[in-house]
Amino acid sequence: MSKSHTLKLISSSIRTCLLCLTLSFAHSGALAQQTVPDTIAQRAIACAACHGKEGRATNEGYFPRIAGKPAGYLYNQLVNFREGRRSYPAMTYMVAHLSDTYLKEMAEHFANLHPPYPPPQPANLPASTLERGKALVFSGDQSRNIPACIACHGEKLTGLLPSVPSLVGLPRDYLNAQFGAWKSGSRKAAAPDCMAQISKQLSVDEISAVSAWLAAQPVPENMAAAPAHSVKLPIPCGSVPQ
Structure with a gap:
C-alpha cells in the first residue's frame, strides 16, 4: 500500500470520527434540551417501584396501597418515617430531607388518586378463626378494653377523615406485618399510640384472624372515608385530631 493511499485512509477515518462526534454532540444537546416536567405526578413515579402504578399496590403483599388514603394519614406516615417512628430503610432514605410542605403535597397527590382495587x-x-376475626372487627373485646375496628375506621371500614385509614383492600401480609410491628414496638405513632396499645393486647392468632378476615372482604362501591368528627373515638389517639 502506497504512502499516499495510507494517508488518504487516515484522513477519511479522521473525518468519519469527527462526523460521529459532531452527531453525538448534537444528539446530546437535543437530549439536554428535553426537560422533565416539574410536577408532583412526575416526582411520585419513584413511589411506583414499591407501591405500584398510581399507588394502587402490587402483588408484593408487604407494600400497601396508598392511593385514595386520607391525606392526613399519608402525611402522618411520611413524617413518622422521617422522624424514626416507623422504620423501613428505603422510605427513610427517600423522606429524610423533605419538608413538611413537600410531604403534604405528596400526601394530597395520592389521596386524590382512585384506581381500581x-x-x-x-x-x-x-x-371458626374467621368468625373470631370478624367479631373483633365489629365488636372488639370489652373484657380487655379492645375497641372494635369499626369504632375508629368507620362502619364500612373505609377510614375516617382526616387521618384514619381504610382497612379493606389491603393485603393480609401487610396487615399482619403492621400489627406485628406495633406489637413489638418497631412501629410507633404520635402519643398516645392507640394502635400499639390495641396490638399489644391481641394474641398472634387473633391478629392472624383479623388480618385474614379483612383481606377477604370486597371493597364497597363507595370507598370514601367517613367525614371528620362523625365518629367519637373510643380511646385517645395521638394521630387523630379531636
Whole structure:
C-alpha cells in the first residue's frame, strides 16, 4: 500500500470520527434540551417501584396501597418515617430531607388518586378463626378494653377523615406485618399510640384472624372515608385530631 493511499485512509477515518462526534454532540444537546416536567405526578413515579402504578399496590403483599388514603394519614406516615417512628430503610432514605410542605403535597397527590382495587384475597383459615376475626372487627373485646375496628375506621371500614385509614383492600401480609410491628414496638405513632396499645393486647392468632378476615372482604362501591368528627373515638389517639 502506497504512502499516499495510507494517508488518504487516515484522513477519511479522521473525518468519519469527527462526523460521529459532531452527531453525538448534537444528539446530546437535543437530549439536554428535553426537560422533565416539574410536577408532583412526575416526582411520585419513584413511589411506583414499591407501591405500584398510581399507588394502587402490587402483588408484593408487604407494600400497601396508598392511593385514595386520607391525606392526613399519608402525611402522618411520611413524617413518622422521617422522624424514626416507623422504620423501613428505603422510605427513610427517600423522606429524610423533605419538608413538611413537600410531604403534604405528596400526601394530597395520592389521596386524590382512585384506581381500581384488586379482588379480595381468599381466606384459607378455618371458619371458626374467621368468625373470631370478624367479631373483633365489629365488636372488639370489652373484657380487655379492645375497641372494635369499626369504632375508629368507620362502619364500612373505609377510614375516617382526616387521618384514619381504610382497612379493606389491603393485603393480609401487610396487615399482619403492621400489627406485628406495633406489637413489638418497631412501629410507633404520635402519643398516645392507640394502635400499639390495641396490638399489644391481641394474641398472634387473633391478629392472624383479623388480618385474614379483612383481606377477604370486597371493597364497597363507595370507598370514601367517613367525614371528620362523625365518629367519637373510643380511646385517645395521638394521630387523630379531636
